[in-house]
Structure formats: C-alpha cells, structure tokens
Amino acid sequence: MKSLEELKQLRESLQKDMLARNSAGKARIVIGMGTCGIAAGAREILQAVLQEVKTRGLDVIVSQTGCIGMCEKEPLLDVQLPGKDRITYGNVKKEDVSRIIVEHLINGNIVEDLVVARLEEGGE
C-alpha cells in the first residue's frame, strides 16, 4: 500500500470506527524521548509498543515526554491505567514491552521488577 489512491481506500475503511474513538478513560503509555532516552533506544521501544498494540488490537494512547532526570534508567516507559497510579518502568528492553503490556496494561498487574518510580493518580 503505497499510493495516495490506496490511502483514500484506507480512509474509507477507517471512517467507520472513527466515531467510537475518544481519549477519555483510556490507558496511556508514555515514552521518554529526551536525548538520553533516544540514545538508549527509545525509538526501538516505541516501535515495539506500536507493534504490540497492533497485534493485540488495543485502544490506548501512546505519547512522549522529555528528559525527567532519570537518564541512567532510560529507556523509560510509563503505563497509566484510568484511575490508577502512573508507573514508570526503567532500562526497558524490546523484549520487556510485550510483558509490560500483557501483565500491566491488559491484566492490571504491575511488573514490579522493572518499576523505577511511581506517581500517585492525580500527582504532577
């Protein structure tokens, strides 16, 4: 699928489920995209996240943040389920992504051995 004509066909198929999409009440995945995160492999972690989200057909928000001062623990990946604490996973490897998504995002169980920080729901 490479031409704009094919993109139009894709648009028509996507319009059908467009109305059902909004960001309220969705789980969120945040990836650290500071220089430290990028140098440590954040781009590859994002690609693994997008692949896993696609494979499992998940409806989540994937976004980015800058350097939060934990450079030595990059790549950092945060997961926040609606109404729950924001959990920061550190030194994340591509092979950890599937585990974090299945255990935390889908089953609601925090992957304790990869946690480097947590922020209470409603905290800054």
Added chain:
Amino acid sequence: MRELSLHILDIVQNSISATASLINIYINENLEGDLLTIKIRDNGRGIPEEQLLHITDPFYTTRTTREVGLGLSLFRQTARRSGGGLEIKSQIGAGTEVTAFFAHSHIDRPPMGDIKGTLLTLIALNPDLDFTYQHLYRDREFFLDTRVIKEELEGIEINQQAVLDWLGEFIKKGLEDLYGGEG
C-alpha cells in the same frame, strides 16, 4: 548516537519543545561535492540571542530536570569529527534552523540509519504537528508532507496504526527509489 537519524529525532524534540507546528527536515547527499547536509527548521518560538551563545555548550540548558543539554552539542561533535560543523539560526517568534554539514565519505560519519523509524516515531507521537521531509540523493528526491496526507485522510488521525502502516510502506518505498539500490 550511533545513527544520524537518531540525531534528527533528537534535534526535532527541541522544535517540539519550542511549540513549533511545522517542522521541515531536509537532507542533501551531494556525492560529487562529498557533502552531506542535514537541516531541521521549525516555526517555533525561537531562541533568545543570549541563549544562542551557549546553545551547544553541553553544560548549558534551560530545563530544570537536569543540568546538562546534550542534544545539540552531540550533534555538533558528530559533525565536527566528520569534517563538518553545525550552524544555528534563530529568530524570536519566527523559528529556528539547525544545519549540520558532514564530509559524506568521512570514515567517522555515522550512517543515516533508520530514517523510516525516526519519521514514524515523530508522526506517531506528535499527530497534531506537521512535518515535511525532503531527501536528495544524486539527482533523485524523496518528499513527504504530512499536511498532504492529512488532507487525504479527511479527519482520520494520522497516527492510527493502519495509517502508520501505510506511511511505513510509503517511506520504505520512497527511500528505496531514492537510493536506487545503492543505499
């Protein structure tokens, strides 16, 4: 950074922080002149003159989360050790332009790397921003403008996975055609 595409991803983060809405990425691989140029231009808030003086100092940053600012200094270091250099132009309220030059054939010049991954990362994480990507190689050109893609999508989000898949194939094919089997 092991790839120039990672530097590009990193420098664009500065444009995003500067609240740019349009970011132009330009790459020119001039083999005859043995010159590689990478230019990143944005329409963000611009950099005050007094900050421009220190902008490539690794121990200077305007952020408060840590005391170093490595992105531009690393990019400059990479350019310099590849027989080139780095220039920054900025105008308050109009935007900033970062240009890096490299001797294309220099043994210390990092490879371009995963340009497709960098572009998809930027688009996936910043669907509200617009990007243009212009890449020249010999007499060929690959050009991508997310504004055109969005127009075709008529309100469908550009970072929906199916659209990202299409974009990935579009970029892959475009770069293959650009390099004509040489890249």
